[in-house]
Amino acid sequence: MSKAPNPARRSESSRRAILAATGDLCSEAGYGRLTIEAIAARAGVSKKTIYRWWPSKGAVVLELLGETATIATAPPDTGDLAADLHTMLTEIVDMLTPPRNSAGTGVISEALHDPDLARDLRERLIQPGIDAFKQRLRRAQETGRLHPDADLDVALDLLYGPIYHRMALHLGMPDPDYLRTLITHVLRALTPPAPH
Amino acid sequence: MSKAPNPARRSESSRRAILAATGDLCSEAGYGRLTIEAIAARAGVSKKTIYRWWPSKGAVVLELLGETATIATAPPDTGDLAADLHTMLTEIVDMLTPPRNSAGTGVISEALHDPDLARDLRERLIQPGIDAFKQRLRRAQETGRLHPDADLDVALDLLYGPIYHRMALHLGMPDPDYLRTLITHVLRALTPPAPH
Amino acid sequence: MSKAPNPARRSESSRRAILAATGDLCSEAGYGRLTIEAIAARAGVSKKTIYRWWPSKGAVVLELLGETATIATAPPDTGDLAADLHTMLTEIVDMLTPPRNSAGTGVISEALHDPDLARDLRERLIQPGIDAFKQRLRRAQETGRLHPDADLDVALDLLYGPIYHRMALHLGMPDPDYLRTLITHVLRALTPPAPH
Amino acid sequence: MSKAPNPARRSESSRRAILAATGDLCSEAGYGRLTIEAIAARAGVSKKTIYRWWPSKGAVVLELLGETATIATAPPDTGDLAADLHTMLTEIVDMLTPPRNSAGTGVISEALHDPDLARDLRERLIQPGIDAFKQRLRRAQETGRLHPDADLDVALDLLYGPIYHRMALHLGMPDPDYLRTLITHVLRALTPPAPH
DNA sequence: GGGTAAGCGAGACGGTACGTCAAGTCTTTCA
DNA sequence: TGAAAGACTTGACGTACCGTCTCGCTTACCC
Numbered sequence: 073m074s075k076a077p078n079p080a081r082r083s084e085s086s087r088r089a090i091l092a093a094t095g096d097l098c099s100e101a102g103y104g105r106l107t108i109e110a111i112a113a114r115a116g117v118s119k120k121t122i123y124r125w126w127p128s129k130g131a132v133v134l135e136l137l138g139e140t141a142t143i144a145t146a147p148p149d150t151g152d153l154a155a156d157l158h159t160m161l162t163e164i165v166d167m168l169t170p171p172r173n174s175a176g177t178g179v180i181s182e183a184l185h186d187p188d189l190a191r192d193l194r195e196r197l198i199q200p201g202i203d204a205f206k207q208r209l210r211r212a213q214e215t216g217r218l219h220p221d222a223d224l225d226v227a228l229d230l231l232y233g234p235i236y237h238r239m240a241l242h243l244g245m246p247d248p249d250y251l252r253t254l255i256t257h258v259l260r261a262l263t264p265p266a267p268h
Numbered sequence: 269m270s271k272a273p274n275p276a277r278r279s280e281s282s283r284r285a286i287l288a289a290t291g292d293l294c295s296e297a298g299y300g301r302l303t304i305e306a307i308a309a310r311a312g313v314s315k316k317t318i319y320r321w322w323p324s325k326g327a328v329v330l331e332l333l334g335e336t337a338t339i340a341t342a343p344p345d346t347g348d349l350a351a352d353l354h355t356m357l358t359e360i361v362d363m364l365t366p367p368r369n370s371a372g373t374g375v376i377s378e379a380l381h382d383p384d385l386a387r388d389l390r391e392r393l394i395q396p397g398i399d400a401f402k403q404r405l406r407r408a409q410e411t412g413r414l415h416p417d418a419d420l421d422v423a424l425d426l427l428y429g430p431i432y433h434r435m436a437l438h439l440g441m442p443d444p445d446y447l448r449t450l451i452t453h454v455l456r457a458l459t460p461p462a463p464h
Numbered sequence: 465m466s467k468a469p470n471p472a473r474r475s476e477s478s479r480r481a482i483l484a485a486t487g488d489l490c491s492e493a494g495y496g497r498l499t500i501e502a503i504a505a506r507a508g509v510s511k512k513t514i515y516r517w518w519p520s521k522g523a524v525v526l527e528l529l530g531e532t533a534t535i536a537t538a539p540p541d542t543g544d545l546a547a548d549l550h551t552m553l554t555e556i557v558d559m560l561t562p563p564r565n566s567a568g569t570g571v572i573s574e575a576l577h578d579p580d581l582a583r584d585l586r587e588r589l590i591q592p593g594i595d596a597f598k599q600r601l602r603r604a605q606e607t608g609r610l611h612p613d614a615d616l617d618v619a620l621d622l623l624y625g626p627i628y629h630r631m632a633l634h635l636g637m638p639d640p641d642y643l644r645t646l647i648t649h650v651l652r653a654l655t656p657p658a659p660h
Numbered sequence: 661m662s663k664a665p666n667p668a669r670r671s672e673s674s675r676r677a678i679l680a681a682t683g684d685l686c687s688e689a690g691y692g693r694l695t696i697e698a699i700a701a702r703a704g705v706s707k708k709t710i711y712r713w714w715p716s717k718g719a720v721v722l723e724l725l726g727e728t729a730t731i732a733t734a735p736p737d738t739g740d741l742a743a744d745l746h747t748m749l750t751e752i753v754d755m756l757t758p759p760r761n762s763a764g765t766g767v768i769s770e771a772l773h774d775p776d777l778a779r780d781l782r783e784r785l786i787q788p789g790i791d792a793f794k795q796r797l798r799r800a801q802e803t804g805r806l807h808p809d810a811d812l813d814v815a816l817d818l819l820y821g822p823i824y825h826r827m828a829l830h831l832g833m834p835d836p837d838y839l840r841t842l843i844t845h846v847l848r849a850l851t852p853p854a855p856h
Numbered sequence: 857g858g859g860t861a862a863g864c865g866a867g868a869c870g871g872t873a874c875g876t877c878a879a880g881t882c883t884t885t886c887a
Numbered sequence: 888t889g890a891a892a893g894a895c896t897t898g899a900c901g902t903a904c905c906g907t908c909t910c911g912c913t914t915a916c917c918c
Binding site for chain 6: 472473499500501511512515
């Protein structure tokens with residue numbers, strides 16, 4: 073049984089150096105060529121120090137993404153629902169578009185066969201975004217912009233789905249106009265048909 | 269430059285053994301633990317033989333998926349559009365649901381940082397499905413079940429998107445009922461609003 | 465330059481714990497598997513404390529041997545030279561025979577490529593024995609039991625040599641009878657031939 | 661269970677490069693600073709290749725000693741017993757004297773806590789020397805130069821012992837004159853006293 | 857007898873080497 | 888001559904200890 077390290081004594085400077093080195097290497101050579109060895113060397117840090125605080129390179133990159141992310145836990149609310157949705161979607165699209173995509177797709181790729189990483193990814197990066205997204209839609213329901221019976225899970229799937237669909241199959245990220253088209257379609261879909 | 273091997277002299281039995289071993293190992297230990305070494309050992313085949321005919325382990329698994337897949341090059345057409353869409357979506361959902369999901373998610377995961385594999389994946393597995401999907405929608409337009417101006421690319425994104433979205437973020441594959449809900453929403457979205 | 469620690473403030477209990485832990489670990493796993501880390505953990509002591517007072521693990525074990533050793537600074541003198549030599553040789557043989565041999569052979573082994581340790585080993589453990597040995601022989605010369613021209617360095621080499629020879633090459637420690645045989649031979653060798 | 665490699669397919673050039681690199685590094689930095697990593701790097705060889713054929717660095721150095729050793733399995737026989745013994749002893753003394761001593765003392769040191777290496781050392785380097793030594797003495801008995809009842813094991817211990825004694829305790833290797841003195845003493849010791 | 861400097865436990869740190877694993881290449885042997 | 892068998896170089900893995908270091912704590916000495 074290995075003892076857990078004491079976070080209070082953790083070296084913040086090492087942590088920063090590791091994340092910085094990870095970011096650099098990820099941009100330079102891509103997630104695929106990223107190795108713990110290289111991170112340690114670049115950061116001037118012992119491999120042990122990385123393994124002490126992260127279980128895998130995926131976890132390091134995930135933390136890096138968490139630092140970098142400008143994901144507001146509170147959704148934008150300009151009053152214009154379509155525009156706000158566009159803003160939120162664009163954030164994800166940007167993260168999955170070159171040159172920033174390496175870390176993001178890398179973590180997603182790794183999470184596909186690493187359940188622990190998958191859980192971390194969901195809890196620390198994805199769920200906050202989902203919550204913010206639904207919060208914005210709920211507000212739209214309160215203001216009457218969106219039908220009160222609209223299914224928010226469906227909205228989430230229909231709006232974010234195309235992005236991951238295209239990522240997974242290398243179909244090219246949607247451009248802003250196409251995003252607007254999608255939003256228009258989805259908002260239309262969310263309004264239940266009037267009963268006869 | 270290395271000479272290309274002569275496909276005419278290729279050993280079919282080796283090929284079958286390799287694919288069989290790959291399938292077994294994928295089920296047993298998952299794509300993550302799959303290695304060329306293990307495939308060669310299990311198949312009673314030289315590593316060289318694998319490298320001679322496939323560029324990477326992803327390519328082997330892709331070929332395995334191609335063999336296994338019940339790819340409908342022609343879409344189902346029972347006359348019930350929603351039911352036919354459900355059938356086509358379910359095929360993908362099944363491939364990405366345990367216990368069959370290991371090979372599928374594995375290849376997608378690898379394709380995320382291997383452009384060559386990504387192209388092969390698209391051309392050999394995905395595009396036929398997309399073509400069949402659009403063909404079915406086009407037939408629906410001809411029969412008037414779908415509006416003639418409906419955007420088929422949007423339809424594709426909205427229907428397949430949720431599946432990949434959920435796969436990528438480990439949100440759980442949609443169940444049949446939820447699939448039906450999605451189809452209902454999307455078909456509603458595809459009908460352009462009547463101009464005033 | 466690092467300041468020398470003040471021996472007056474040294475914790476005797478830590479010192480004892482370290483030596484005790486060292487002895488235990490040496491018996492349990494052998495000198496080869498002995499590490500500073502393990503000593504510190506077993507003794508409930510900081511590694512720093514060990515490094516403060518000893519330059520190497522060899523030095524710790526050497527001090528342990530010094531504590532344990534029943535070093536006769538004065539040689540035995542029963543009047544029977546052969547028996548007294550036997551007693552002195554047996555002391556070394558015991559130290560190099562299981563189960564006590566681990567620490568002894570360990571230090572000798574380390575001293576082979578650590579000159580500082582070698583010097584300490586000689587000064588603190590070996591030289592007193594050599595002095596006692598020669599002192600006993602000198603007394604034998606005075607009593608006429610040994611020829612006054614006998615070369616005491618040769619005596620030392622011939623008597624102790626076989627022990628180290630056998631230790632170094634794993635030829636098995638000499639048993640008491642064989643020791644007696646050796647002593648008989650050596651005493652015979654030490655008597656210079658009468659000149660014609 | 662790991663499969664044993666097939667010696668028939670072993671690369672002789674790798675083997676030679678490894679032994680050469682080991683020799684160089686041993687001379688340059690000493691056995692203590694010798695590492696498998698460094699040998700591999702210097703030899704332009706994979707670490708795996710070293711581990712495939714040798715269990716430890718000690719075993720590599722032992723093989724190197726075996727190659728280098730000029731130990732004739734047949735003893736010298738010039739007719740002059742004392743001179744021949746001197747020749748045989750000098751061979752060992754040379755091996756344990758700078759600058760050649762690093763490999764020899766290193767292996768002996770390691771063998772002190774590695775029983776497998778100790779066995780190899782004895783079987784491959786030591787025993788042939790012992791056999792040759794005894795063979796020469798037996799011949800001396802046949803020619804009447806040595807008493808037929810002389811104990812050859814005692815002879816071995818008394819002649820080689822001093823060398824290892826001095827090695828183990830860093831007492832300085834015996835010089836040629838002192839070796840001759842020892843031989844004189846031992847030959848005298850080996851002649852049983854005439855019965856009354 | 858209160859302040860302070862040391863020894864101390866704990867353990868994180870930058871390192872070096874370990875021994876293992878798989879990738880992909882190359883050579884030898886067999887059918 | 889294609890394929891099996893498998894040895895080879897490469898390079899990263901994750902681990903074990905090294906010896907140094909920084910923390911608080913406590914303990915003993917000195918003003």
